[in-house]
Amino acid sequence: MATILHRPVCDLLGCTYPIVQAGMGGVARSELVVAVTKAGGFGFLGMVREPTDLIRAEVAALRSRGIERFGVNLIPAATERVLLDAQVLTCIEVGVPVVSLFWDVPLSLVRRLRDAGIVVACQTGSLAEARAMEDAGAQILIAQGIEAGGHVRGDLPLNDLLPGIVEQTEVPVLAAGGLTNGADLATMLSLGAQGGVFGTALIATREAFAHDYHKQRLVDADGEDTILTDAFHINWPRGAKVRVLANSVTRGKRGDPFSTPRTIIGDEAGRPIYLFSTDSPLRSMTGDFEAMALYAGKGVARVSGIASATERVCTIAAEAMSLLDAGVPSQGAPIELASPACCAHEMDDRYMGFAGCDTLLPALNELLEAERAGARVMLRTASEAPEALKSLVMAIHRDKVRWCGVLTRAVHRLEGVPSRKTGALHEQAMTIADIPERLAFLNRGQGWVARKLKMLLPTIRDETIHADLAVMLASHESDISLVTAELPVRPYADIQDSAPGG
Ligand SMILES: Cc1cc2nc3c(=O)[nH]c(=O)nc-3n(C[C@H](O)[C@H](O)[C@H](O)COP(=O)(O)O)c2cc1C
Numbered sequence: 056m057a058t059i060l061h062r063p064v065c066d067l068l069g070c071t072y073p074i075v076q077a078g079m080g081g082v083a084r085s086e087l088v089v090a091v092t093k094a095g096g097f098g099f100l101g102m103v104r105e106p107t108d109l110i111r112a113e114v115a116a117l118r119s120r121g122i123e124r125f126g127v128n129l130i131p132a133a134t135e136r137v138l139l140d141a142q143v144l145t146c147i148e149v150g151v152p153v154v155s156l157f158w159d160v161p162l163s164l165v166r167r168l169r170d171a172g173i174v175v176a177c178q179t180g181s182l183a184e185a186r187a188m189e190d191a192g193a194q195i196l197i198a199q200g201i202e203a204g205g206h207v208r209g210d211l212p213l214n215d216l217l218p219g220i221v222e223q224t225e226v227p228v229l230a231a232g233g234l235t236n237g238a239d240l241a242t243m244l245s246l247g248a249q250g251g252v253f254g255t256a257l258i259a260t261r262e263a264f265a266h267d268y269h270k271q272r273l274v275d276a277d278g279e280d281t282i283l284t285d286a287f288h289i290n291w292p293r294g295a296k297v298r299v300l301a302n303s304v305t306r307g308k309r310g311d312p313f314s315t316p317r318t319i320i321g322d323e324a325g326r327p328i329y330l331f332s333t334d335s336p337l338r339s340m341t342g343d344f345e346a347m348a349l350y351a352g353k354g355v356a357r358v359s360g361i362a363s364a365t366e367r368v369c370t371i372a373a374e375a376m377s378l379l380d381a382g383v384p385s386q387g388a389p390i391e392l393a394s395p396a397c398c399a400h401e402m403d404d405r406y407m408g409f410a411g412c413d414t415l416l417p418a419l420n421e422l423l424e425a426e427r428a429g430a431r432v433m434l435r436t437a438s439e440a441p442e443a444l445k446s447l448v449m450a451i452h453r454d455k456v457r458w459c460g461v462l463t464r465a466v467h468r469l470e471g472v473p474s475r476k477t478g479a480l481h482e483q484a485m486t487i488a489d490i491p492e493r494l495a496f497l498n499r500g501q502g503w504v505a506r507k508l509k510m511l512l513p514t515i516r517d518e519t520i521h522a523d524l525a526v527m528l529a530s531h532e533s534d535i536s537l538v539t540a541e542l543p544v545r546p547y548a549d550i551q552d553s554a555p556g557g
Contacts, residue, residue, distance in 0.1 A: 073250025078128020180209020237374020
């Protein structure tokens with residue numbers, strides 16, 4: 056049985072929900088991974104620069120708690136060669152199921168891990184790097200937007216980076232950067248991601264190994280408090296940027312990060328913690344926490360309390376599921392993906408006037424591409440719209456996200472592969488700077504979708520898909536009226552039959 060959140064990446068990782076806890080160095084230990092896994096998510100141990108004894112101990116701790124599917128995160132560029140080799144060997148020896156890699160990833164390492172039977176996930180901030188990683192054998196790509204907490208690899212907002220990587224690669228793509236809740240996850244799924252990676256939101260949990268000081272600062276912060284800086288640099292390649300909460304270091308009150316002599320500001324079991332190092336405050340540390348790297352993603356404003364990680368993952372999943380479901384009463388229960396909706400009845404179907412999968416799947420995917428285009432347009436428009444139109448734009452965005460989820464489920468139900476493309480309407484709509492005019496253009500697209508649905512519905516035999524698409528049609532008709540009421544647009548009945556912008 057699988058929920059509407061289920062994506063192929065869940066099978067690859069071995070989790071119920073595509074909710075992935077980032078492999079955060081220092082912060083993500085076995086206690087956090089256990090809590091996330093128990094809720095149905097997937098967790099990475101953050102093992103950058105950690106000794107192999109700790110990797111072994113943490114893996115053993117997970118297994119002693121019955122966790123068999125988990126990952127280990129390593130960062131080659133921030134780890135001395137001898138230690139990295141030993142870490143990799145340890146992962147292979149103890150049979151770590153999944154390894155995630157980040158920052159200047161040596162492609163030969165991807166191959167080596169794959170050859171050892173390990174699932175490899177690579178995090179990236181650019182399409183070019185994503186392609187190279189896929190070519191080297193990465194089975195999962197993590198698209199990291201500039202909103203991310205911790206080290207930030209690229210320079211694109213997630214909403215601009217993600218769709219390109221989804222469209223131009225073939226492996227599952229996860230989205231990372233600024234995600235904190237179920238609405239964020241649902242939005243990422245609508246853009247074609249197979250799941251979301253959560254960092255900051257899972258630091259502010261009881262099980263994270265971060266110091267309480269860091270957790271509380273996250274709870275108290277708002278999104279404007281984060282800053283990208285290269286001031287925290289010791290242990291990392293020069294110029295690597297991190298997103299942190301602004302503090303005395305980023306305000307320049309602790310001197311020049313690159314010329315000030317090394318100053319000890321903390322201690323972890325006898326290990327000195329230096330000013331301007333990449334260490335963040337951990338449970339095991341003492342010192343001047345205010346001056347350490349207080350990693351935080353841009354979503355920090357929506358982190359309002361410290362919860363258990365199990366509870367946080369369950370809440371994210373529940374929120375996302377409710378946002379993606381069409382709300383047809385009989386569909387509250389989880390669905391089975393390999394259901395009788397598959398195309399076994401194809402000959403009968405055609406005889407009775409129903410569409411076969413060869414007709415239905417392309418039609419559903421065409422609708423998915425159009426809805427994804429609408430979701431992207433509305434997401435961008437929400438940040439640009441005048442106050443008076445904001446709530447309308449956000450409501451339509453929510454609907455588009457929902458229909459992307461519903462259409463994806465329909466395609467899976469028919470054992471098809473959901474399209475990874477975004478419809479042409481997106482690019483065309485984004486050339487229209489005037490927001491009311493852009494909404495009017497989108498309304499034409501909504502009209503096109505409504506007419507497609509009207510034609511398609513009588514040909515659909517599967518009751519679940521039929522019920523979902525009937526609700527989708529009603530929602531489109533209502534949204535069209537809402538927008539028409541707000542704007543001087545041509546009425547719905549006037550719209551021509553051609554695909555919007557197609
Ligand atoms: C405290 C912290 C430590 C991190 N450490 C690592 C790390 O060791 N390896 C890694 O691949 N990514 C690391 N990241 C980045 C995450 O993989 C991910 O991109 C980021 O957390 C997503 O953004 P969010 O924090 O807004 O959710 C870290 C992030 C944070 C917040």
